[in-house]
Amino acid sequence: MSSVLSSFIPAPRSRARRLLADLPLAVAVGALLAVVITVVVGRPEVFFENLIVSVLIGVAAYVLINGGRLLFLDYPDWGPRGWACFLALVFMVAPLAHPLGLHVASLILGFPTPTLDSYFTVRRASMVLFTLIGTGLMTLLVMNREHLRRTREEHAAQRLRAEVVERQALQAQLRLMQAQIEPHMLFNTLANLQGLIAIDPARAGTMLDGLIQYLRATLNASRSENTTLEHEFAAMQAYLGLMGVRMGERLAYRLALPPGLRSARLPSMLLQPLVENAIVHGLEPKIDGGEIVIDAASEQGALVITVCDTGLGLGHTDGQCGGGVGVSTTRERLAALYGAGASLTLTPAQPCGTLARLTLPLDTP
Amino acid sequence: MTIRALIAEDEPILAATLAMTLQGLWPGLEIVGSAPNGVAAVEQGLLLRPDILFLDIRMPGQTGLEAAEELAERWDGPQPFPHIVFVTAFDDYAVQAFEHAAADYVLKPVSAARLGKTVERLRALVEARQQPATLQLADPGALGSLVSQLQALLPAAPVAPMAQRLATIRAAVGNTVRMIPVGDVVFFQAVDKYVNVATPDAEALIRVPLKDLLPQLDPLQFRQVSRSMVVNMACVSSAGRDDFGKVTLTLRGRPDRPKVSPVYAHLFRQM
Numbered sequence: 001m002s003s004v005l006s007s008f009i010p011a012p013r014s015r016a017r018r019l020l021a022d023l024p025l026a027v028a029v030g031a032l033l034a035v036v037i038t039v040v041v042g043r044p045e046v047f048f049e050n051l052i053v054s055v056l057i058g059v060a061a062y063v064l065i066n067g068g069r070l071l072f073l074d075y076p077d078w079g080p081r082g083w084a085c086f087l088a089l090v091f092m093v094a095p096l097a098h099p100l101g102l103h104v105a106s107l108i109l110g111f112p113t114p115t116l117d118s119y120f121t122v123r124r125a126s127m128v129l130f131t132l133i134g135t136g137l138m139t140l141l142v143m144n145r146e147h148l149r150r151t152r153e154e155h156a157a158q159r160l161r162a163e164v165v166e167r168q169a170l171q172a173q174l175r176l177m178q179a180q181i182e183p184h185m186l187f188n189t190l191a192n193l194q195g196l197i198a199i200d201p202a203r204a205g206t207m208l209d210g211l212i213q214y215l216r217a218t219l220n221a222s223r224s225e226n227t228t229l230e231h232e233f234a235a236m237q238a239y240l241g242l243m244g245v246r247m248g249e250r251l252a253y254r255l256a257l258p259p260g261l262r263s264a265r266l267p268s269m270l271l272q273p274l275v276e277n278a279i280v281h282g283l284e285p286k287i288d289g290g291e292i293v294i295d296a297a298s299e300q301g302a303l304v305i306t307v308c309d310t311g312l313g314l315g316h317t318d319g320q321c322g323g324g325v326g327v328s329t330t331r332e333r334l335a336a337l338y339g340a341g342a343s344l345t346l347t348p349a350q351p352c353g354t355l356a357r358l359t360l361p362l363d364t365p
Numbered sequence: 366m367t368i369r370a371l372i373a374e375d376e377p378i379l380a381a382t383l384a385m386t387l388q389g390l391w392p393g394l395e396i397v398g399s400a401p402n403g404v405a406a407v408e409q410g411l412l413l414r415p416d417i418l419f420l421d422i423r424m425p426g427q428t429g430l431e432a433a434e435e436l437a438e439r440w441d442g443p444q445p446f447p448h449i450v451f452v453t454a455f456d457d458y459a460v461q462a463f464e465h466a467a468a469d470y471v472l473k474p475v476s477a478a479r480l481g482k483t484v485e486r487l488r489a490l491v492e493a494r495q496q497p498a499t500l501q502l503a504d505p506g507a508l509g510s511l512v513s514q515l516q517a518l519l520p521a522a523p524v525a526p527m528a529q530r531l532a533t534i535r536a537a538v539g540n541t542v543r544m545i546p547v548g549d550v551v552f553f554q555a556v557d558k559y560v561n562v563a564t565p566d567a568e569a570l571i572r573v574p575l576k577d578l579l580p581q582l583d584p585l586q587f588r589q590v591s592r593s594m595v596v597n598m599a600c601v602s603s604a605g606r607d608d609f610g611k612v613t614l615t616l617r618g619r620p621d622r623p624k625v626s627p628v629y630a631h632l633f634r635q636m
Contacts, residue, residue: 184423184454187454187473187474188376188379188454188473190474191376191379191382191454191473191474191475192376192378192379193474194382194474194475195378195379195381195382195385196378198382198385199378199381199382199385245378246376246378246379247375247376248376248377248378250375250425284423284425285425285426286425287401287402287404287425287426289425
């Protein structure tokens with residue numbers, strides 16, 4: 001499962017990209033500080049110079065502090081030691097960033113670059129302090145933004161993980177439902193078998209064969225996603241054989257599979273809920289019983305399977321077995337596997353009963 | 366005197382198996398018939414008047430519970446009501462319900478040992494019945510115990526919230542629709558797929574099944590008194606009991622005399 005999860009969750013961003021991401025913020029803070037300095041000094045004519053100098057100092061400080069942070073302190077929840085390191089970094093960088101920015105700015109503006117001994121003046125020292133405060137604030141802002149981003153990413157990853165887990169649970173549930181054999185059906189079949197052993201042992205043997213074949217098909221379906229139409233029809237033949245013993249003369253059935261469609265592939269146990277509905281809701285509750293006909297045909301590149309019964313018909317569902325569950329589960333399966341490429345329709349049959357029509361893409365090897 | 370039993374079971378092999386196992390356990394028992402569905406179970410029950418009736422729960426036509434209810438409603442004459450044993454395949458809910466209702470039931474596939482216990486109990490009950498001197502007055506008999514079982518087993522009609530209750534019945538009469546205030550209705554009676562709405566001065570048919578109509582009525586004012594009849598309790602003037610304990614109602618404003626099913630007879634017992 002972890003391999004599935006990792007394919008859904010984006011890889012963490014590289015350090016270089018994270019460093020670049022907040023660079024515009026450094027430029028903006030630098031520009032803001034240039035405005036502040038110009039207003040405080042009261043000399044608007046030097047604003048442009050101030051802007052260049054300030055932005056470059058800001059960028060230098062940003063690159064040094066955040067570069068250092070990403071290199072050495074790139075983990076969440078710093079302890080007191082982490083914070084001490086971080087503060088030391090800020091204090092170390094401020095006196096470095098200021099001359100560095102000033103030097104580059106001087107080169108750009110064509111001013112004489114200050115030498116190391118002419119650099120230290122009282123005014124410059126106060127500017128270094130100003131840079132220190134500015135860069136400290138900027139860094140805190142950057143860190144805050146990064147924290148927010150991380151939280152968002154974690155949330156998204158969590159949501160994705162939940163979705164993946166939910167989808168897997170759904171698939172598992174579907175497999176379980178496919179494998180589920182209705183207890184009422186199983187126990188009634190066993191009761192018939194028990195009776196036949198005493199009354200007609202030969203028929204009991206035949207019925208047991210049918211039960212084995214049906215159970216094998218049903219239980220195999222929980223392990224494989226696909227089957228052939230031939231196998232699916234054989235499973236339904238076995239199911240109807242069992243029901244035929246139980247219902248006696250009340251049930252007649254016919255299965256028609258054209259030889260060309262025998263090897264057509266389809267999701268396993270797709271027909272079972274439809275045939276079971278026809279029996280349980282259509283024919284079993286009807287006093288005189290009736291007939292069920294299962295047909296397959298290829299129509300314009302599509303596989304069309306019909307299950308037609310002469311039972312009580314739609315609208316007679318007594319709600320005893322939660323009628324409609326089989327149909328809605330089948331529709332969900334079709335939608336998940338084929339999208340709009342498959343459908344299931346239920347219509348009243350003539351003169352009575354229900355016609356279930358299943359259309360899906362024809363898949364013959 | 367032989368004891369006569371009827372088996373109602375839609376699966377022929379199961380009916381034959383039950384008959385065979387019973388005869389092995391109780392040679393004196395005569396299986397007088399076998400009914401293949403819930404409707405035939407009632408008809409044959411009334412015709413053959415067995416001492417014991419084995420009723421499958423899931424049958425075409427109507428369920429074993431509904432058949433038992435109908436049989437209790439239509440049972441008449443001096444013969445005692447048959448002892449009923451329900452037969453059911455694996456069904457967790459049903460088994461719990463049967464135990465709760467203290468109903469006699471056997472599970473399919475039938476185990477001979479389990480059926481043997483049922484046979485013992487039935488024998489004791491039938492013998493007690495053949496010696497009237499030992500019968501106590503308070504003994505409710507087979508019908509009485511079935512009634513209390515059915516009261517626990519039959520699903521209660523759901524009751525809609527006040528807002529969804531009907532205030533007027535809209536019944537088509539020719540080209541007009543009559544608006545009948547629910548309070549004016551004396552009774553609703555199921556007739557095939559329709560329901561006959563009876564007021565003191567008129568009757569009208571509506572196309573709503575009784576079981577769909579019932580939840581939309583005030584459950585205190587309108588009570589079901591039999592499978593096909595719901596009466597306005599305010600219109601019941603008296604309830605009479607005949608020699609066999611059958612309850613019949615007299616209504617205000619209507620000449621009809623509806624019979625009360627034994628299942629609902631407790632509604633008309635003195636306080």
